[in-house]
Amino acid sequence: MENIAPTKSNLISAQSSLEFSQKGYELLDKKRNVLIREMMSYVDRAERLQNSVNDIFGAAYDALRKANITVGISTVEDIALAIPEEKNFDIIYKSVMGVEVPHIRYTKKEIQPEYGFYRSNSAMDLAYEKFNEVKYLIYELAEVENAIFKLAMEIKKTQKRANALENIQIPKFKEIVKYIGEVLEEKEREDFFRLKVVKNNKES
Numbered sequence: 001m002e003n004i005a006p007t008k009s010n011l012i013s014a015q016s017s018l019e020f021s022q023k024g025y026e027l028l029d030k031k032r033n034v035l036i037r038e039m040m041s042y043v044d045r046a047e048r049l050q051n052s053v054n055d056i057f058g059a060a061y062d063a064l065r066k067a068n069i070t071v072g073i074s075t076v077e078d079i080a081l082a083i084p085e086e087k088n089f090d091i092i093y094k095s096v097m098g099v100e101v102p103h104i105r106y107t108k109k110e111i112q113p114e115y116g117f118y119r120s121n122s123a124m125d126l127a128y129e130k131f132n133e134v135k136y137l138i139y140e141l142a143e144v145e146n147a148i149f150k151l152a153m154e155i156k157k158t159q160k161r162a163n164a165l166e167n168i169q170i171p172k173f174k175e176i177v178k179y180i181g182e183v184l185e186e187k188e189r190e191d192f193f194r195l196k197v198v199k200n201n202k203e204s
Contacts, residue, residue, distance in 0.1 A: 004176060006183035014180060018173035021165050028162040031097050032155060038096050039151040046144045053137045060130030066123035079120060083128075089139060099154045101147035104139045 004010055067076050089106040111132055 004180070006180045006187075008184065011177065011180040011184065014173050014176040018170065018177055021169045021173060025162055025165040025170065028158055028165065032158045032162060034097050035099070035151050035155045035158065039148055039155065042144050042148045042151065046141065046148060049137055049141045049144060053134060053141060056130055056134050056137065060127055060134055063123050063127035063130055067121065067127050070121055070123055075120075076124065079124065086135060096151065097154070099150050101150055102143050104143045106136065106139055108136060 004014075064076070088109065089104050092103050092105055093100040094103055095101075111129055
């Protein structure tokens with residue numbers, strides 16, 4: 001406080017900074033609440049997707065195990081190599097309170113086996129079908145987990161800024177306003193007292 005001159009201009013400046021900091025804190029608090037609500041909706045969705053992935057993965061690996069036993073591991077590997085790399089998706093982004101979260105856009109297609117039926121069996125077909133289902137679920141899960149990560153990082157950053165305003169900036173400006181206000185009030189009382197003394201002296 002020693003470096004701050006107790007003047008009216010500094011009082012007005014400190015009051016303005018205090019008001020600005022308080023509004024900034026309110027906005028950050030609202031942003032944080034919106035981000036938390038958005039993230040929690042993604043968390044609920046991620047949990048449902050993860051459960052679905054686990055269930056279908058279980059069925060897929062069970063079918064794959066049977067295929068390995070019935071048609072042979074080398075045949076299964078040959079069939080797997082014949083399946084083309086998946087490129088049927090696009091990644092677009094949407095903004096949530098300034099945070100760019102991904103959205104994977106894709107079209108589900110019917111399975112078109114790339115292998116000959118004479119080398120496979122129903123266990124192989126079922127494994128292919130289940131892993132194809134898992135593929136689309138993993139698209140969604142990757143989208144959701146990435147969104148959760150980005151939102152969590154932004155919540156952390158917003159929380160840090162809000163805390164700095166609430167615990168440092170706002171108390172500091174309140175102290176400055178209080179200090180300058182008290183000094184100016186004391187000065188006004190002293191001036192009033194002097195004027196009163198001068199007036200009394202003149203009258204006497």
